[in-house]
Amino acid sequence: MSLEPILSIRSAEIGFKDLSPLLEGVNLEIRPGEIVGIIGRSGIGKTTLIRTVAGLVRPLSGEVLFSGADLSHSTRGSIGLIPQRLGLVQHQTVGYNVLMGALPNSNWFQSVFSLPSVEMREATRKAVSAVGLEDKTLTSVNLLSGGQQRRVAIARAMVQNPRLLLADECLGELDAETALEIIGLLRTIANEQRTAILIVDHNPVRARTFCDRVLQLRSRKIIPLSEGEQEEASSLPQYRGDE
Amino acid sequence: MSDTPRFVQFVVRRPILRTAIILAIFAVLAIFHLEVNLSRLGDAASNLVVIAGEAWPPDFSILTKRASWAYPPCELQTDWMCSPAVLGMTQTLEIAFLATIFGMAISLPLAVAAATNLSPPLLAQVVRQVLAALRVLPSLIWALIFVILVGIGPLAGVLAMTMYTVGYLGKLQYEALEGVSREPLEVARAMGLPRWQVARFFAIPEAANSLISQMLFMFEYNVRHGSVVGLVGAGGIGWYMQYYLEPFKLYDRVLALIIVMYLVVIVIDQISLRVRSQFIEEHEQIRRPKWRGAFVPWAESSDD
Numbered sequence: 081m082s083l084e085p086i087l088s089i090r091s092a093e094i095g096f097k098d099l100s101p102l103l104e105g106v107n108l109e110i111r112p113g114e115i116v117g118i119i120g121r122s123g124i125g126k127t128t129l130i131r132t133v134a135g136l137v138r139p140l141s142g143e144v145l146f147s148g149a150d151l152s153h154s155t156r157g158s159i160g161l162i163p164q165r166l167g168l169v170q171h172q173t174v175g176y177n178v179l180m181g182a183l184p185n186s187n188w189f190q191s192v193f194s195l196p197s198v199e200m201r202e203a204t205r206k207a208v209s210a211v212g213l214e215d216k217t218l219t220s221v222n223l224l225s226g227g228q229q230r231r232v233a234i235a236r237a238m239v240q241n242p243r244l245l246l247a248d249e250c251l252g253e254l255d256a257e258t259a260l261e262i263i264g265l266l267r268t269i270a271n272e273q274r275t276a277i278l279i280v281d282h283n284p285v286r287a288r289t290f291c292d293r294v295l296q297l298r299s300r301k302i303i304p305l306s307e308g309e310q311e312e313a314s315s316l317p318q319y320r321g322d323e
Numbered sequence: 324m325s326d327t328p329r330f331v332q333f334v335v336r337r338p339i340l341r342t343a344i345i346l347a348i349f350a351v352l353a354i355f356h357l358e359v360n361l362s363r364l365g366d367a368a369s370n371l372v373v374i375a376g377e378a379w380p381p382d383f384s385i386l387t388k389r390a391s392w393a394y395p396p397c398e399l400q401t402d403w404m405c406s407p408a409v410l411g412m413t414q415t416l417e418i419a420f421l422a423t424i425f426g427m428a429i430s431l432p433l434a435v436a437a438a439t440n441l442s443p444p445l446l447a448q449v450v451r452q453v454l455a456a457l458r459v460l461p462s463l464i465w466a467l468i469f470v471i472l473v474g475i476g477p478l479a480g481v482l483a484m485t486m487y488t489v490g491y492l493g494k495l496q497y498e499a500l501e502g503v504s505r506e507p508l509e510v511a512r513a514m515g516l517p518r519w520q521v522a523r524f525f526a527i528p529e530a531a532n533s534l535i536s537q538m539l540f541m542f543e544y545n546v547r548h549g550s551v552v553g554l555v556g557a558g559g560i561g562w563y564m565q566y567y568l569e570p571f572k573l574y575d576r577v578l579a580l581i582i583v584m585y586l587v588v589i590v591i592d593q594i595s596l597r598v599r600s601q602f603i604e605e606h607e608q609i610r611r612p613k614w615r616g617a618f619v620p621w622a623e624s625s626d627d
Contacts, residue, residue: 134509134513135515136513154515155515156516161513163506165506167504167507167508168507169507170504183514183520183524184516246513
């Protein structure tokens with residue numbers, strides 16, 4: 081594992097302008113291939129933290145560095161995001177949505193004329209197969225189940241092959257079996273593509289079983305999960321996936 | 324309040340009655356200011372009787388006889404194909420079609436620039452003002468301007484209808500684009516994509532159903548208004564109506580043209596309504612939007 085962190089947050093205040101900060105003194109480092117879980121009650125700032133790291137919200141103070149550089153520098157294709165409601169383009173096919181992951185690697189001509197290269201098409205086909213949706217490639221995503229839609233979002237991230245993947249509650253209220261499948265796919269991305277993953281999960285027990293580290297948001301601070309909570313979580317093997 | 328007359332108290336306590344009285348006062352003031360002479364309504368009734376007598380029965384020779392005075396001249400050999408009704412209605416449909424296509428091609432990029440979720444706020448405000456300025460003038464005034472600029476004929480009609488289409492459709496489109504879900508756009512921004520790719524691959528496909536439906540609605544609108552712009556010389560069936568009205572006052576032929584136009588507009592409205600219904604979200608099994616489906620509805624295939 082490389083020692084150079086992909087993401088470094090230093091003494092950051094996170095929140096919205098003209099409002100009191102949601103999180104203060106945030107310090108966090110994530111390295112390639114690492115899966116870091118974030119837990120905390122609703123409304124405490126988990127999604128805002130993810131959106132700040134994605135460059136969609138500016139930190140109120142402090143630094144958010146990607147590979148040592150400020151987020152205002154180009155990170156084209158290096159950060160992937162799976163939002164809470166997945167951010168799929170509705171009424172478009174599975175293939176279309178997965179292919180969107182290849183856009184950062186397309187040149188001007190390919191984008192303007194919608195002519196993806198052979199490599200992009202092949203990467204899309206492989207990702208769709210990897211998530212087990214090869215027979216749904218031409219199906220509209222709005223006709224898929226919640227679990228299948230999550231797989232589409234993960235396939236899109238696989239094609240994008242980002243260095244940092246941000247997943248906001250992407251396990252949602254899935255049943256244990258489907259959640260295991262999704263966790264397995266995230267593990268594959270982390271292990272094979274050496275992608276660092278920052279994942280928000282409302283379920284601390286589940287998060288502890290598949291994340292390398294779990295941090296919790298409490299009283300405007302980001303702190304490691306306590307010993308007792310960790311032990312309680314590790315006694316429940318059902319979410320271990322393919323670890 | 325005890326000294327206030329009971330009638331005033333009665334009015335003050337009833338907001339609807341209060342509003343109605345204020346509106347009535349303004350209406351009476353406007354009638355006096357405009358010097359509206361209501362006795363003229365009596366003249367209108369007698370004029371209507373005269374015109375109705377001259378217009379009935381409608382003269383449907385406009386569907387069979389060649390219009391040798393047509394502009395642009397008709398070179399076809401068959402007489403009915405060069406009749407005023409066929410030429411006028413064909414021109415009106417062509418003007419509406421071209422104005423919708425050109426209007427769509429111009430308005431969509433402007434709508435992207437005007438959508439606050441896709442463009443910088445300053446650019447969005449500037450483009451919104453441009454679109455608002457285009458909507459200030461109705462298509463008839465645009466037609467008058469273009470008849471002066473490029474002369475009488477369908478070109479003036481196409482340009483006039485295009486200008487109005489850009490203003491009107493642009494507003495509908497930027498509102499549809501602003502209504503798309505925030506999350507796909509955030510996925511694109513997190514990827515580091517430039518604004519035009521966010522719009523091209525995420526926002527426009529997400530709003531495609533609304534955009535297609537609006538385009539078809541605009542075509543309907545342009546067919547109806549395409550007949551009006553002809554009255555000032557901008558081509559279409561309105562130009563042929565104007566020819567019969569002044570100086571010949573052939574009301575029976577004008578009535579026949581109005582009937583033909585009415586029937587064609589009804590058919591177009593029904594076709595458009597059926598096609599648009601495929602793109603309006605009434606149930607989950609809505610079709611995936613395909614632009615070709617807007618032009619060739621039977622080419623649409625199911626997603627299942």
